[in-house]
Structure formats: C-alpha cells, structure tokens
Amino acid sequence: xxxxxxxxxxxxxxxxxxxxxxxxxxxxxxxxxxxxxxxxxxxxxxxxxxxxxxxxxxxxxxxxxxxxxxxxxxxxxxxxxxxxxxxxxxxxxxxxxxxxxxxxxxxxxxxxxxxxxxxxxxxxxxxxxxxxxxxxxxxxxxxxxxxxxxxxxxxxxxxxxxxxxxxxxxxxxxxxxxxxxxxxxxxxxxxxxxxxxxxxxxxxxxxxxxxxxxxxxxxxxxxxxxxxxxxxxxxxxxxxxxxxxxxxxxxxxxxxxxxxxxxxxxxxxxxxxxxxxxxxxxx
Amino acid sequence: xxxxxxxxxxxxxxxxxxxxxxxxxxxxxxxxxxxxxxxxxxxxxxxxxxxxxxxxxxxxxxxxxxxxxxxxxxxxxxxxxxxxxxxxxxxxxxxxxxxxxxxxxxxxxxxxxxxxxxxxxxxxxxxxxxxxxxxxxxxxxxxxxxxxxxxxxxxxxxxxxxxxxxxxxxxxxxxxxxxxxxxxxxxxxxxxxxxxxxxxxxxxxxxxxxxxxxxxxxxxxxxxxxxxxxxxxxxxxxxxxxxxxxxxxxxxxxxxxxxxxxxxxxxxxxxxxxxxxxxxxxxxxxxxxxxxxxxxxxxxxxxxxxxxxxxxxxxxxxxxxxxxxxxxxxxxxxxxxxxxxxxxxxxxxxxxxxxxxxxxxxxxxxxxxxxxxxxxxxxxxxxxxxxxxxxxxxxxxxxxxxxxxxxx
Numbered sequence: 086x087x088x089x090x091x092x093x094x095x096x097x098x099x100x101x102x103x104x105x106x107x108x109x110x111x112x113x114x115x116x117x118x119x120x121x122x123x124x125x126x127x128x129x130x131x132x133x134x135x136x137x138x139x140x141x142x143x144x145x146x147x148x149x150x151x152x153x154x155x156x157x158x159x160x161x162x163x164x165x166x167x168x169x170x171x172x173x174x175x176x177x178x179x180x181x182x183x184x185x186x187x188x189x190x191x192x193x194x195x196x197x198x199x200x201x202x203x204x205x206x207x208x209x210x211x212x213x214x215x216x217x218x219x220x221x222x223x224x225x226x227x228x229x230x231x232x233x234x235x236x237x238x239x240x241x242x243x244x245x246x247x248x249x250x251x252x253x254x255x256x257x258x259x260x261x262x263x264x265x266x267x268x269x270x271x272x273x274x275x276x277x278x279x280x281x282x283x284x285x286x287x288x289x290x291x292x293x294x295x296x297x298x299x300x301x302x303x304x305x306x307x308x309x310x311x312x313x314x315x316x317x318x319x320x321x322x323x324x325x326x327x328x329x330x331x332x333x334x335x336x337x338x339x340x341x342x343x344x345x346x347x348x349x350x351x352x353x354x355x356x357x358x359x360x361x362x363x364x365x366x367x368x
Numbered sequence: 369x370x371x372x373x374x375x376x377x378x379x380x381x382x383x384x385x386x387x388x389x390x391x392x393x394x395x396x397x398x399x400x401x402x403x404x405x406x407x408x409x410x411x412x413x414x415x416x417x418x419x420x421x422x423x424x425x426x427x428x429x430x431x432x433x434x435x436x437x438x439x440x441x442x443x444x445x446x447x448x449x450x451x452x453x454x455x456x457x458x459x460x461x462x463x464x465x466x467x468x469x470x471x472x473x474x475x476x477x478x479x480x481x482x483x484x485x486x487x488x489x490x491x492x493x494x495x496x497x498x499x500x501x502x503x504x505x506x507x508x509x510x511x512x513x514x515x516x517x518x519x520x521x522x523x524x525x526x527x528x529x530x531x532x533x534x535x536x537x538x539x540x541x542x543x544x545x546x547x548x549x550x551x552x553x554x555x556x557x558x559x560x561x562x563x564x565x566x567x568x569x570x571x572x573x574x575x576x577x578x579x580x581x582x583x584x585x586x587x588x589x590x591x592x593x594x595x596x597x598x599x600x601x602x603x604x605x606x607x608x609x610x611x612x613x614x615x616x617x618x619x620x621x622x623x624x625x626x627x628x629x630x631x632x633x634x635x636x637x638x639x640x641x642x643x644x645x646x647x648x649x650x651x652x653x654x655x656x657x658x659x660x661x662x663x664x665x666x667x668x669x670x671x672x673x674x675x676x677x678x679x680x681x682x683x684x685x686x687x688x689x690x691x692x693x694x695x696x697x698x699x700x701x702x703x704x705x706x707x708x709x710x711x712x713x714x715x716x717x718x719x720x721x722x723x724x725x726x727x728x729x730x731x732x733x734x735x736x737x738x739x740x741x742x743x744x745x746x747x748x749x750x751x752x753x754x755x756x757x758x759x760x761x762x763x764x765x766x767x768x769x770x771x772x773x774x775x776x
Binding site for chain 2: 269271272273274276343344345346347350353354357358
C-alpha cells in the first residue's frame with residue numbers, strides 16, 4: 086500500500102522544526118518512521134506534511150547530568166542499549182531498549198518517536214513511567230512533563246500541537262535500588278502483550294521506594310500503587326511479594342484484549358510477571 | 369489425529385507411548401506390505417527410525433528428568449510422533465481412477481553436447497526446493513561429468529517437456545525416474561557407438577566412472593566426452609544409428625513411495641503463564657536414498673518449523689462477521705528462526721523399489737511429524753495436571769485456561 090500524498094520538510098535545527106510544525110497545517114514530526122510510516126501506508130494516518138527531524142544533530146545523544154540521564158529524542162534504541170553511560174547509571178533502561186522489536190527496529194526507532202506515538206504495546210512508556218522520567222517539549226520555550234502526566238490515552242500524549250519532544254530525562258536511581266523489565270512478547274509483532282517494570286530498594290531487610298509499572302494491559306501504562314504500598318516497609322518474603330502481586334489487578338481498569346490475549350489473561354500475566362519481577366529485584 | 373489417539377490410548381492403558389507404538393508398528397519389510405486399507409507400502413523400517421530417535425534423545429534419561437522436575441512443580445514434556453507418509457504421486461492410472469484431471473508421470477530430456485557439457489530439460493519445476501542441484505548431481509554421478517558441466521533447465525515451457533508439478537513430495541521421487549530413464553538411453557546409445565568405434569561387440573562394452581571400455585581390457589576405452597563428440601560430429605556412425613547424443617524419457621511410477629520417521633519434541637511448560645519453551649527437537653527421517661544431505665536437511669528444517677507453527681502460533685482468526693482479525697504479519701505469527709532450538713537430525717536409508725534410485729520424498733515429513741510431536745509433548749507435560757485436550761494453536765492463554773479448568 087502507498088501513503089496518501091504529503092509534503093516533506095527536513096529542518097536542520099529544533100527552532101526551524103518547531104516553526105514548520107506551527108506553520109504547516111496538518112504536519113507531524115517524522116522520527117525513525119517505524120510506527121508512523123506503516124500507519125500512513127495503511128492509510129490509518131494521513132498527515133498533510135512530514136517534518137523529518139532525523140538530521141537535527143542536537144536531538145540525539147546521551148548525557149549524564151546532575152538531574153540524571155538526559156537522552157535526546159532522536160537517540161535510537163540500539164544506541165541506548167549499547168551506551169556505556171546508560172548501562173552504568175540505569176542498566177534497566179539499556180536492557181529494555183535491547184529487547185524492543187528486532188535489530189532493524191532498534192537501529193531506526195527512537196526513544197522520542199516511541200513515547201510520542203504512545204502505543205500501549207511499546208516498551209519505553211512502561212519503563213519510563215517506572216523511572217519517573219521527565220519529558221521536555223519545545224515550542225519556542227521549553228516545558229517539562231512528568232511521565233505520570235505524559236501518557237494520556239491510546240496513542241495520545243499531553244504534547245500540544247506545535248510542540249516537539251526534544252529529550253527525556255531519567256532521574257538517578259536511589260542507591261542500592263534494583264530494577265527490572267519483564268516482557269511477554271507477541272509472537273508476531275514483538276510488541277509487549279504485557280510489560281512489567283519493577284524497582285525496589287531493600288534497606289535493612291525492608292522494601293523502600295517500591296515501584297511497579299504495568300504496560301500493555303491498558304491504554305496507557307499504569308503504576309500499581311496499591312501493590313507498591315503493600316510491599317513498602319515490608320520484608321521481601323515470598324508471601325509479601327505474592328500479596329503485592331495479587332493487588333496489581335486493582336490498578337487495572339478496562340484491560341485491552343485481542344485474539345492473542347484477552348484482557349483477563351493480560352491481568353493474570355501482569356500479576357504473575359510482577360511477582361517474578363519483585364523476586365528478581367529483591368533477590 | 370492418529371498420533372494424538374496413540375498417546376491418549378497410552379495414557380488410558382498406563383503404558384509408555386513408546387511401547388504402544390512399538391506394539392503397533394509394522395515390522396521391517398523390503399518389498400511391499402499391504403495394509404488393511406488396501407494400499408501397498410513400498411519399504412519400511414519403522415522400528416529402526418524410532419530406536420535411533422530414542423537413542424539420540426536419551427529417552428530413559430529424559431523420563432527420569434521429567435519425574436524429578438515434576439516433584440519440583442516443573443512441567444517437562446516429551447512428545448513422540450512415528451509417521452509413514454504417502455507421497456511421490458503416483459501411478460497415472462490411480463489419478464484416472466480417482467478422477468484427478470491429469471496424469472502423474474514426469475519427463476526429462478538429456479542433451480549431451482560435443483563440448484562435453486550436458487543440458488537437461490525437466491518437466492519438474494522446483495521453486496526453492498533445490499532439485500536443480502539434486503538433478504545435476506544425479507547426472508554428474510551417472511554420466512561421469514563434472515557437476516558444473518550440467519545445466520538444468522526448468523519452468524520455461526517453451527523449452528521444457530511437460531511436467532505435473534512439485535507437490536506431494538514428488539519432485540525427486542518421480543522426476544529422478546524420468547531423468548534416470550533418459551540417462552539409461554544415453555548410455556545405451558553411447559555403448560553402441562563405442563562398440564563400433566572400438567570394433568568390439570556391444571555386449572562386451574562396460575561403463576564405469578565416465579568411461580566405456582571393453583570387458584577384460586580396460587585400456588581399450590573411450591571417455592564419455594569422446595563418445596559424445598563422435599556422436600555429435602557423426603563421422604563414423606554404425607549403420608542405422610542416428611547422429612547426436614540426446615534422449616527423452618517419461619516415467620510413470622508403479623506405486624507411491626512411503627517415507628517415514630520418528631520425531632521427538634521436548635518442551636517445558638510454564639504452568640503459571642501457559643508459555644511453552646521448546647527445549648529440544650529430534651528428527652529421524654527416512655526418505656530412501658539421500659542424494660544431497662544438505663538439501664534434505666533444509667527440507668526437514670523448514671517442515672519442522674512450519675509444523676510447529678501450526679501447533680503453537682499460526683491461526684487465522686475471524687470475528688462473528690467474518691472479518692479476518694489476524695490479517696497482517698503484526699498479528700499472524702509466522703515461525704521465526706529465533707523461536708527454535710537447534711534441530712537434532714539424523715537419517716536412516718531404506719531404499720524404495722518404486723524408482724531406479726530408491727529415493728522417496730522429503731518435502732513434507734517435517735510438517736507431518738512436528739505438529740503432533742510438539743502437541744504430544746505439551747500434553748505429556750500437563751498430564752499430571754489432568755489436562756487432556758487444548759485446541760491448536762497452543763497459545764499461552766489457551767494453555768493457561770486448560771490448566772485452570774483441569775484444576776477446578
């Protein structure tokens with residue numbers, strides 16, 4: 086299938102890109118193109134113009150700052166997976182990036198493109214929600230958006246029209262905290278049918294800073310707050326972990342289902358995978 | 369179906385599925401075995417293939433390991449499939465009798481050029497199975513020329529003779545029969561010409577390794593290339609013999625061929641998530657004479673992958689209005705190489721009497737055996753939980769629901 090007709094622009098700077106996004110009616114930024122282009126070919130999306138931001142050098146790269154890791158929106162999954170800086174400061178992010186899609190997808194796909202597309206089966210939204218990431222949007226001036234506020238609905242973020250996502254900042258993890266991302270991969274698409282991210286800091290035998298994020302089950306990833314609360318301050322015993330994992334379903338409303346996995350099964354997987362993730366990070 | 373029934377019977381009788389199969393396998397036979405349904409199987413050694421597969425798998429050890437794992441709440445499953453397949457279609461007379469709108473023979477033309485190169489035109493038209501290579505090897509081996517001196521032409525109907533297609537694992541099983549017929553004619557004519565050139569009797573001419581020679585005095589000989597040159601220039605032909613060295617042949621097999629084998633799948637089922645991990649896959653196949661082991665292995669590999677795809681992943685899902693829901697490659701799970709362990713392959717060679725080379729088909733054995741082998745393995749893994757039947761494909765959700773149902 087061929088995409089409908091569209092204009093094509095390739096700005097060299099963020100300022101130029103923002104200007105084009107504002108000026109050209111019906112325009113959308115084009116990042117790695119691994120979600121938008123197939124959608125256009127299936128005529129599920131027909132933007133009047135594409136603003137190709139792949140040549141904007143200032144949009145890619147990984148920096149370790151005092152606020153944490155700052156990752157340019159156009160940084161590819163492969164670059165994040167292989168980055169020594171990411172592996173040192175936030176290994177779980179590198180591990181997650183390394184299991185997205187397949188090699189071709191990881192070489193083209195970008196962190197900004199993935200989160201701005203906000204596919205419920207994507208891996209980054211879940212892990213970034215877990216890590217309390219902040220998203221920087223540009224439109225003349227910069228705006229910071231917290232992960233909890235960023236993912237609004239199915240394929241919908243709180244980015245406004247004319248705003249360009251420029252970077253993602255991941256605050257440093259508390260010392261001694263351990264995190265993991267587990268994925269039940271769809272056998273055809275490789276998307277996460279369920280993705281569970283968990284982070285726990287074990288202090289003097291008790292769980293502190295307990296975070297659990299569930300992706301793939303609902304239109305946006307969610308934090309399993311009730312489960313987090315149940316484990317906080319408790320020893321990471323099998324019983325306590327099982328109790329927390331059982332409470333994961335409290336966080337899930339209107340689970341998604343498809344011919345591969347029903348909503349009921351996804352909720353079940355989310356609970357089992359949470360249990361396993363918690364065992365892994367506290368073990 | 370049959371392989372599932374055998375396993376269910378074994379469970380009912382509290383017997384090992386291997387023993388049920390051993391009791392029911394036809395003993396080895398080398399010249400026809402008429403089965404109850406009326407067909408006559410060509411040749412078979414089913415116990416031989418099963419024994420080899422069990423040995424490769426370390427069956428007894430696996431059963432022991434399974435017992436130990438079950439005690440820990442882990443579910444290892446061992447699944448068998450012993451199959452015999454009907455293929456190499458087939459006598460044209462049968463085609464007529466069953467109302468098939470065509471014949472089932474194959475044809476080949478072999479043309480020996482004065483340069484010593486050989487052109488072969490075949491009715492069989494492979495589309496990726498590799499018979500161009502298999503056929504070139506046969507010609508090279510039979511006529512004593514280099515494999516690079518053979519050119520196979522197929523699929524161009526302006527040049528090639530009639531053929532009926534490479535389906536039903538019949539490409540080599542039937543196609544090589546036609547090829548061997550043409551090769552025999554070439555050799556006969558070359559022999560007649562050699563006898564004339566060497567002033568000997570035709571009955572005294574023998575052939576070996578690309579040379580025709582007089583029986584008892586191998587120094588009096590002609591290479592096949594020399595004979596081909598002499599035939600093509602026709603300076604000195606015996607009376608009544610046409611110039612050129614070319615032959616055409618049609619082969620209508622007297623019976624089907626019946627390849628067979630034994631496959632064993634080892635899986636581990638995660639009883640909490642319903643996920644199935646393929647741990648090992650052992651395949652022992654017998655397609656009669658093996659001409660190109662790599663091509664044969666390639667066919668088996670592809671077949672196993674396709675068959676397991678049916679057991680575990682592939683499904684056309686429709687909604688109530690008839691709309692196809694698994695209509696894209698993002699939804700329809702085609703098996704990928706990364707889904708599989710390394711296949712452990714071995715062959716036994718029980719030649720058929722149906723065609724000159726003793727070859728049977730290999731195109732479908734993997735698909736036939738792997739679906740039930742993997743299904744049986746999953747059912748075997750879940751036997752202690754009381755699970756008997758799950759609809760294919762065995763997706764994690766279906767497995768999970770079956771376990772939940774059996775437990776309640």
